Amino acid sequence: MIAIINPNASVSMTEQLARECNALSGLHHQLTFHRCAEAPASIEGYSDGVSAAYWVAHKVRQLESGPTPPSAYVIACFDDTGLDGARELTRAPVLGIGEMAMHTATLLCQKFCVMTTLERSVPILTRNLHHYGLASRCAGIFASKVPVLALEQDPDSYQRVLDAARQSLELNNGEALVLGCAGMGQWVRRMEADLSIPVLDGVRIAVTFADAMVGLGLKTSKVLSYQFPEVKAAEPTPTRG
Amino acid sequence: MIAIINPNASVSMTEQLARECNALSGLHHQLTFHRCAEAPASIEGYSDGVSAAYWVAHKVRQLESGPTPPSAYVIACFDDTGLDGARELTRAPVLGIGEMAMHTATLLCQKFCVMTTLERSVPILTRNLHHYGLASRCAGIFASKVPVLALEQDPDSYQRVLDAARQSLELNNGEALVLGCAGMGQWVRRMEADLSIPVLDGVRIAVTFADAMVGLGLKTSKVLSYQFPEVKAAEPTPTRG
Amino acid sequence: MIAIINPNASVSMTEQLARECNALSGLHHQLTFHRCAEAPASIEGYSDGVSAAYWVAHKVRQLESGPTPPSAYVIACFDDTGLDGARELTRAPVLGIGEMAMHTATLLCQKFCVMTTLERSVPILTRNLHHYGLASRCAGIFASKVPVLALEQDPDSYQRVLDAARQSLELNNGEALVLGCAGMGQWVRRMEADLSIPVLDGVRIAVTFADAMVGLGLKTSKVLSYQFPEVKAAEPTPTRG
Amino acid sequence: MIAIINPNASVSMTEQLARECNALSGLHHQLTFHRCAEAPASIEGYSDGVSAAYWVAHKVRQLESGPTPPSAYVIACFDDTGLDGARELTRAPVLGIGEMAMHTATLLCQKFCVMTTLERSVPILTRNLHHYGLASRCAGIFASKVPVLALEQDPDSYQRVLDAARQSLELNNGEALVLGCAGMGQWVRRMEADLSIPVLDGVRIAVTFADAMVGLGLKTSKVLSYQFPEVKAAEPTPTRG
Amino acid sequence: MIAIINPNASVSMTEQLARECNALSGLHHQLTFHRCAEAPASIEGYSDGVSAAYWVAHKVRQLESGPTPPSAYVIACFDDTGLDGARELTRAPVLGIGEMAMHTATLLCQKFCVMTTLERSVPILTRNLHHYGLASRCAGIFASKVPVLALEQDPDSYQRVLDAARQSLELNNGEALVLGCAGMGQWVRRMEADLSIPVLDGVRIAVTFADAMVGLGLKTSKVLSYQFPEVKAAEPTPTRG
Amino acid sequence: MIAIINPNASVSMTEQLARECNALSGLHHQLTFHRCAEAPASIEGYSDGVSAAYWVAHKVRQLESGPTPPSAYVIACFDDTGLDGARELTRAPVLGIGEMAMHTATLLCQKFCVMTTLERSVPILTRNLHHYGLASRCAGIFASKVPVLALEQDPDSYQRVLDAARQSLELNNGEALVLGCAGMGQWVRRMEADLSIPVLDGVRIAVTFADAMVGLGLKTSKVLSYQFPEVKAAEPTPTRG
Incomplete structure (x- = not known):
């Protein structure tokens, strides 16, 4: 299964994404579509991007800990919002449409x-x-x-x-x-x-190539840049905040 | 007042920052110190950064809407976590220690x-x-x-x-x-x-230069890149999410 | 049909290419394999490359003027030998393995x-x-x-x-x-x-993506760089050579 | 004391510099102003720059060997005339306005x-x-x-x-x-x-930051690029020139 | 002797080259002029270039194996067609007019x-x-x-x-x-x-400098990039083509 | 006549330059050799370079206003000391050995x-x-x-x-x-x-190519960057320095 994540909250844009991708023929994997309900309705500028990247990471963590983690991800915003953060959280390939x-x-x-x-x-x-x-x-x-x-x-x-x-x-x-x-x-x-x-x-291209990459067995490197997040050492009880 | 934001949740690191900055002599503005309590305890890698950037933006919004918005900000992580997002949210200069x-x-x-x-x-x-x-x-x-x-x-x-x-x-x-x-x-x-x-x-340098920049009247440009966030058009009621 | 062109003359390397590509599953187009019989047995250095590029262009012209021109081409040398020349000669996408x-x-x-x-x-x-x-x-x-x-x-x-x-x-x-x-x-x-x-x-990747690109309807741009070759004005009869 | 060197010979431009800098409030160090009397009246082009750089170095040498060498220097031409040469001659920080x-x-x-x-x-x-x-x-x-x-x-x-x-x-x-x-x-x-x-x-910025850098104890690195000039080996008596 | 190779087939352009170069005074070496009779009549675009590069290499091989190999080569097309390939085939300097x-x-x-x-x-x-x-x-x-x-x-x-x-x-x-x-x-x-x-x-400049380079004894490096072509290992008899 | 300027003061290095250049055969112009007697004995670092550049410009001005200005200049220090300044002062080509x-x-x-x-x-x-x-x-x-x-x-x-x-x-x-x-x-x-x-x-190469450039009639562009120095407007009598 390939997860297409729309980093913004827009329902209609997510629906449009689904229509376009479901019209693609010849894919070997099922597609699922996800919006980031708490993110802005569109991504225009840096602070929208910061917020959306947070919710993209949240969505990836959610999907990874679910019963059938996706074989690949597509981040469906041309800014490639939160792309590197997402790659850190999974072995599956993650492609940005941009x-x-x-x-x-x-x-x-x-x-x-x-x-x-x-x-x-x-x-x-x-x-x-x-x-x-x-x-x-x-x-x-x-x-x-x-x-x-x-x-x-x-x-x-x-x-x-x-x-x-x-x-x-x-x-x-x-x-x-x-x-x-x-x-x-x-x-x-x-x-x-x-x-x-x-x-x-980028949407059609990224979905088609994500589908192909799964077939080729290509996965995100877990060495250095995209290794899984560090487990943090515990801090002594805070005395003030 | 200059706000020094530690993008991570560590109390002891924030205390250390305060000790170091309060030892600086000759500053013309008061310093306040802030940690991002919901962010990771340290910023190591992309997904830590995505999370911390979110909370930095949150903190800046909070301070901007407070009674005395800071004259300048320092982001006290060498990754300059969330720097561009923060600049979008204020006219005050925002400096990263990196x-x-x-x-x-x-x-x-x-x-x-x-x-x-x-x-x-x-x-x-x-x-x-x-x-x-x-x-x-x-x-x-x-x-x-x-x-x-x-x-x-x-x-x-x-x-x-x-x-x-x-x-x-x-x-x-x-x-x-x-x-x-x-x-x-x-x-x-x-x-x-x-x-x-x-x-x-970078901490001492950024705090000292932020103090100097306030004196010089230098502010973040609000044209193009760092203009304030867009107000979003309302979306018709979602039919599914 | 997707044409995989080995720019060198080696029969055994072409056979190996065919074995590897024919083992790929899920392709939507048939593959054909071609070597450049007059080119060097391997491409090592500039002059090998110059020779092989010539025969790659020759092969593309031949295939284009055949009964069923390929829907896509893959040039199967990591140097991407003759890639730009080939793109000029066809509307089909042409991918280099490098x-x-x-x-x-x-x-x-x-x-x-x-x-x-x-x-x-x-x-x-x-x-x-x-x-x-x-x-x-x-x-x-x-x-x-x-x-x-x-x-x-x-x-x-x-x-x-x-x-x-x-x-x-x-x-x-x-x-x-x-x-x-x-x-x-x-x-x-x-x-x-x-x-x-x-x-x-690169071989598996290029073949799989060429197959995907045909499905997406992506073609080589015929504007400016890769427009078809100029038709040359005739020169007056030479008086010496 | 911070020395502001105008690389050109203009008295009125040096006086204007002094007016602008003396209007800066909050500096921690005294400012002195110097023109290069033998340099061109303005720096427009390469040969003006070559001449002015020479006199800037001369001025720095003079100040360094004086009773109270400056704690920092500002070179007040937007070309940053003679900046690297000046840095070689002192441990104090040297800033160009450009x-x-x-x-x-x-x-x-x-x-x-x-x-x-x-x-x-x-x-x-x-x-x-x-x-x-x-x-x-x-x-x-x-x-x-x-x-x-x-x-x-x-x-x-x-x-x-x-x-x-x-x-x-x-x-x-x-x-x-x-x-x-x-x-x-x-x-x-x-x-x-x-x-x-x-x-x-650049003038106000460089003077203010030079003042801040002195406070921070930042000095020019004397390793490799900006080490003090070599002492030259003596040449045997020339036989012609 | 310096060989000026016109990478295209045009007789009149080769004659014009000869007229221009023969008008240069003060050269120390004789000039010979060569066209690539099988190449396109002019070099416009990638596939013309691929073809011409092939014939340039052919011409250089021919001249190198002749009785008096040139002391230097000039490739007289502004694209510097086949320049690197030519350099691989000779110790003589090879200059492109571009x-x-x-x-x-x-x-x-x-x-x-x-x-x-x-x-x-x-x-x-x-x-x-x-x-x-x-x-x-x-x-x-x-x-x-x-x-x-x-x-x-x-x-x-x-x-x-x-x-x-x-x-x-x-x-x-x-x-x-x-x-x-x-x-x-x-x-x-x-x-x-x-x-x-x-x-x-570029024609006059390349010919004059080629002439000067011969006088200076400057030759193409035969280490790494431009070493002579590899001798290919023989392949077992092909079983199909 | 081609003027070779040694930017440093060394007599023996200038003599060595003369020996090497006079051994070049086939030049079409006479060579003259000049040292910069007031410059450092060798150019090692920025401040040596600043000083030498000044004296190079001085030497070029002197030669330009002499009875037979050189047809070309060579600056014989690998740092290409003062090259741009020199080009501004003459129409003749100026080459650096570096x-x-x-x-x-x-x-x-x-x-x-x-x-x-x-x-x-x-x-x-x-x-x-x-x-x-x-x-x-x-x-x-x-x-x-x-x-x-x-x-x-x-x-x-x-x-x-x-x-x-x-x-x-x-x-x-x-x-x-x-x-x-x-x-x-x-x-x-x-x-x-x-x-x-x-x-x-660089010495032999620059001298030989300078000689060739004179033959080709190539001169320094006097548009924009290397136009002759500005004539400065007079400043009112200074009141202090």
């Missing part, structure tokens, strides 16, 4: 553009990009200025995101487009048709 | 070494180092393999850390030593005497 | 080591590593000094490669091992058992 | 812009920025094309610099502004009010 | 622009630029969109390339122009007059 | 080692290396711990430098050796024979 979309883009072109939601997400994604090592292959991370929750609700959103994407690609010689928010995944085919270049949705 | 020790080291030498506790912290600190931009000035981040909580309790700890530091400096041409854990701050003078090079303790 | 092993390693650990055959391959792989962007995630590329063709024939090869791998991992804090030659793929399970960390064989 | 403004900016935002005077200074500052390691945190170094000496004398200067700053910040998503010339320090409050983001003046 | 123009540009200015032909060449040249290490000194690689073969034949080409160069230099603060195609070498003096900055033609 | 040796090494191998004199020079050369962009091609800069002036006088120097070079090359897979001090140039042939790899002496 990293999977961006790594895969480098297999299809020399330079990709990322289209995200708000400007405030750009430095967060940029730091991830540098950590993954893919900065030299990214023609830019751009914000459409359409907030996450408007992606579902505002009928003009598609056109605004498409226009922003087209302009970014042209000005920066982008050869493929990475959708920089799980909430944009619904548009992947439509946008690919409109732009005539590969458009990458 | 960043302050490493930035300051570049003002005193060309290449510094960092001595931290466990190997598992090295990739976390390395990522910070790259994000701060200081990687080209660091001769290496090394682990003494003495866990955080043993620093206080084990009488042999000092010698083991000193030996590890000396070897790292010699092999890598280090010109200054950065203490890579708040718990080592007690040793700064002794180790400087033993090594005959500058030894930097 | 890139796939190294990208995947970053999903399982923070720092991986690569164990290749001869020292002369190290600068070639290093350049690839930098181009893929993964240099900051690689703890080192090391040569076992066992030549490619000896991997099959010399009974001591396994032990020599294992010893070299173990030493490299320990000295460089490697958390996973990437097998840096298609000819080592036969050892992946045995070496994983001996080292107790993830061991990555 | 480095201090740029390091501090990274504590308040993710990306800062620098506004300097002439285009010819941009490559010089860029090289410093890379050496300090802060390039990844700088959204750009821009020239207002207002020469140093016009900053004081031309009443339109403020508006021209402000317009150039505003444009640079907007086009490059800058979150704070660093004033790239000591002569702009007079405008720090006014510009902060006009731009509504942090504006950093 | 690398020579770009290295030399850094000796004359801080930032140079490159003007090449088609957009598809930009990622290829960018990868070379990074491998040579010169990326931080390049203000940009720009495409005039005039194809190689039109450079000779279309009378408007000069003006279009000049306009594109001027715009690139102005927008990016370029201080020198590198001509990014051997076919532009005919314009070097005219363009230098029109732009009033240094214009660098 | 940059020329290191650029040229990348044409002969993938990774070179530099052998310099004292440890304190390593960070200075490292900064140059990064500025030139060649860091990724350098296997390391190593110090023999033999001071500059001992190179001439101490009979054991050769063996000590050779041993240090051999060890550095072996441990770091160096493929060529760059001599990191003008004073080692006397040993270039002997060391090449002893090490069996290319050994590069």
Whole structure:
């Protein structure tokens, strides 16, 4: 079983995730979908991310101690919220949709553009990009200025995101487009048709590759970085707090 | 007032922080000390960090909504746990002891070494180092393999850390030593005497510079990255969770 | 159908590839195996690579103009010989075993080591590593000094490669091992058992992911870098050569 | 006592420096101000810098051999003219206003812009920025094309610099502004009010932090890079020159 | 004797090369000119490059086994097609016109622009630029969109390339122009007059420096990377192909 | 005429330079040799460099205003002391022996080692290396711990430098050796024979290439970075100093 964790609290976004993933054919493992009910309704900026990462870790611990721990995890926020913390808590592979979309883009072109939601997400994604090592292959991370929750609700959103994407690609010689928010995944085919270049949705890619990785027997390394958490020495009774 | 937040739950470590900082002379602002009682007893690895960052944000929100919000914050863990999240929640400057020790080291030498506790912290600190931009000035981040909580309790700890530091400096041409854990701050003078090079303790540096930054009127930018969190649009009543 | 191209001329290595790939379960597409009969018997160094890249392009052109062009290609040499040239010649995705092993390693650990055959391959792989962007995630590329063709024939090869791998991992804090030659793929399970960390064989990974990418409808971008070759203007009759 | 060295010969700029620094409250050490009378009247380009660096070293030697060597030095040119040479000549900490403004900016935002005077200074500052390691945190170094000496004398200067700053910040998503010339320090409050983001003046920051560093007992490392100059072996009598 | 190899099949371009090089005065060695008759008529993109590299290696092998092997080689395509492969096959120095123009540009200015032909060449040249290490000194690689073969034949080409160069230099603060195609070498003096900055033609530079390197006795290192190709172990008789 | 400037005051080192350069055959221009009589006797560390750079600029100004300004300059210290300042003062090309040796090494191998004199020079050369962009091609800069002036006088120097070079090359897979001090140039042939790899002496290379550059008509760009120094506005009479 593969657990897809939506790091935010949104029910509708989790439902949309489930619809998209359940439409994937050829998977070898069952999918389960989880939202983080106590996390913010969307992840926009650092403090949302801090909160969501906490609840992602909580969810992973919960699933790991359950009767059938997942064979793999997908973290379904383009920020890859809480990815490293989650990897520490399990032997199963854990994939972020942001990293999977961006790594895969480098297999299809020399330079990709990322289209995200708000400007405030750009430095967060940029730091991830540098950590993954893919900065030299990214023609830019751009914000459409359409907030996450408007992606579902505002009928003009598609056109605004498409226009922003087209302009970014042209000005920066982008050869493929990475959708920089799980909430944009619904548009992947439509946008690919409109732009005539590969458009990458991290959700489908991460779920499919997680399924493949289980088949290959690939697991998270438990040496050094991702070894299980330390057991803490007990502290003498506190005298004040 | 300057709030020093220990991101972990340890009472004794918070007391030690207070002793060290209260011994600083010439400060212009009062200091208050805070631990994160629900966080782990020490921060060793990613999942400890995820948890502590959550409680740091919680503490900052609490202090910001209190009667006299601090003029500045210091986050007293060498991992700079939750630093960006905290900056988003306040206009006051927020300094991490890790960043302050490493930035300051570049003002005193060309290449510094960092001595931290466990190997598992090295990739976390390395990522910070790259994000701060200081990687080209660091001769290496090394682990003494003495866990955080043993620093206080084990009488042999000092010698083991000193030996590890000396070897790292010699092999890598280090010109200054950065203490890579708040718990080592007690040793700064002794180790400087033993090594005959500058030894930097981020706690003292961050508190002193936070005090100076308040005097200079320097505040966190509230444009783009660190603007206050978004107010979330309400979601229609969930039908399942 | 997915075409696996061995860029060298070796029949036995191609047969070994076929055995390993045909043992993969759960693939959705048929596999065909191709060697480059006019290329060198193994790819060791730049001029071998230049020759093999030529024959890889030749093979791709041949397959593309055949009755059933492949849905995806895998180039089964760890140097990713002729990868960019091949991508230019087809809309199908083309994956190199080197890139796939190294990208995947970053999903399982923070720092991986690569164990290749001869020292002369190290600068070639290093350049690839930098181009893929993964240099900051690689703890080192090391040569076992066992030549490619000896991997099959010399009974001591396994032990020599294992010893070299173990030493490299320990000295460089490697958390996973990437097998840096298609000819080592036969050892992946045995070496994983001996080292107790993830061991990555690019062949299995690339074939499985190519199969998954076809399912996802991901194709090579035909904009800018990988657009089909230019049609050349005719030159006036030469007067000398 | 803290010595503030203006690397150029300008009396009026030195007087302005003194006015600004003497207005700082809360310092623990007395300030002395020094110009380099034989250096150029302003530092614009490489050869001005070479000359000024020479006179800065001369001034430091003079002060070091005087009756009360300074406890710290500030080099008050945004190019950080002669900084490394000065550090070699003393155990006291030596801070450049360029480095201090740029390091501090990274504590308040993710990306800062620098506004300097002439285009010819941009490559010089860029090289410093890379050496300090802060390039990844700088959204750009821009020239207002207002020469140093016009900053004081031309009443339109403020508006021209402000317009150039505003444009640079907007086009490059800058979150704070660093004033790239000591002569702009007079405008720090006014510009902060006009731009509504942090504006950093290296002079005030460097003097305040130098004062704090003395209190912390931080000194220049005298190992390797900044050890005192070599004593030269005598050369046999020259036979020609 | 210095062999100038044109990696493409064009007779007229080879003749133009010969005219330009034979006009150089002061060389100490005779020049011979060679085209790769089986290669494409021009090198535009990866698959052209793969093919041309093959024929360059073939030509070098041919010349090396001839009666008077060259003292040095120049590869006269701005992509430096097959450069590393060629170096493996000879002790003589082998220079690419792309690398020579770009290295030399850094000796004359801080930032140079490159003007090449088609957009598809930009990622290829960018990868070379990074491998040579010169990326931080390049203000940009720009495409005039005039194809190689039109450079000779279309009378408007000069003006279009000049306009594109001027715009690139102005927008990016370029201080020198590198001509990014051997076919532009005919314009070097005219363009230098029109732009009033240094214009660098890799052909003349590479030939002159190759001539100088022979005089200095500088040869390709035959250790590790560029050692002569391995002699391959024989494979047992194939049982299928 | 080509002016070779020794940035230090040493007569014997200048004489040695003259001997080595006058032995070069095939140059098209006359050579003149100049020492900086007021500079230190050798350049070891930052403050020596600051002083020498001043006198290099002085010498260039003197030569430029003389009756026959040089057609090119070579700065004969491996630190490339005062190189940028010198370029600002002339249209003639100015080459440093450090940059020329290191650029040229990348044409002969993938990774070179530099052998310099004292440890304190390593960070200075490292900064140059990064500025030139060649860091990724350098296997390391190593110090023999033999001071500059001992190179001439101490009979054991050769063996000590050779041993240090051999060890550095072996441990770091160096493929060529760059001599990191003008004073080692006397040993270039002997060391090449002893090490069996290319050994590069920047003096011979820079002089030969300067001679070639004059022939090619290549000149320093006078746009932006290296434009001639600004003419300074006059300051009102000083009232204090």
